[in-house]
Amino acid sequence: MSDELILDTVHRRRIGRFPNLRQPLTFNEQILRRCVSPDLRYAKPNDKLAVREFVAERIGLEHLIPLLAEPSDFTQAVFGTLPPSFVTNINHGSGFVEVVRDKTQTSFEKLARPSHGSLSTDFYRIARERHYRGIEPSIFF
Structure with missing residues (x-):
């Protein structure tokens, strides 16, 4: 599985919804975005x-x-x-x-x-x- 799919699934299990990585709004989504597209x-x-x-x-x-x-x-x-x-x-x-x-x-x-x-x-x-x-x-x- 891709990194993004794994992180999406883990976030869904822990937070209760899939993250929005295209336009991250929450702190958790911003962290996940950095994990998928590191600077x-x-x-x-x-x-x-x-x-x-x-x-x-x-x-x-x-x-x-x-x-x-x-x-x-x-x-x-x-x-x-x-x-x-x-x-x-x-x-x-x-x-x-x-x-x-x-x-x-x-x-x-x-x-x-x-x-x-x-x-x-x-x-x-x-x-x-x-x-x-x-x-x-x-x-x-």
């Missing part, structure tokens, strides 16, 4: 790591939360170098944030399983959000 200006800001460069260029580094690590693979060694509390996230989707308030209360294995799963999740395939399609999956802390 390339918004591709970079969707990558949570690439947007850091964008923010630094526009308003300065002082507005960025410090990046502790951006490993190519989450390993026991990476886990060992992390401070007592940190946040882990992925750059190519949403809803995969893990807040670790006390590293002694968790384990590498507990964090590794979901992080490896989230790295293999293709947000375009799940939600048909085209702006996530070209982002190389990465984990960061």
Whole structure:
């Protein structure tokens, strides 16, 4: 099925009517329109790591939360170098944030399983959000 048909169907199930994507009036319709016809200006800001460069260029580094690590693979060694509390996230989707308030209360294995799963999740395939399609999956802390 096409992206538009899938998004129309999901909207119908959740909202109770088909969206008007030719002349979107509601906020939801405008979001769906962006999903079907993404504006390339918004591709970079969707990558949570690439947007850091964008923010630094526009308003300065002082507005960025410090990046502790951006490993190519989450390993026991990476886990060992992390401070007592940190946040882990992925750059190519949403809803995969893990807040670790006390590293002694968790384990590498507990964090590794979901992080490896989230790295293999293709947000375009799940939600048909085209702006996530070209982002190389990465984990960061």
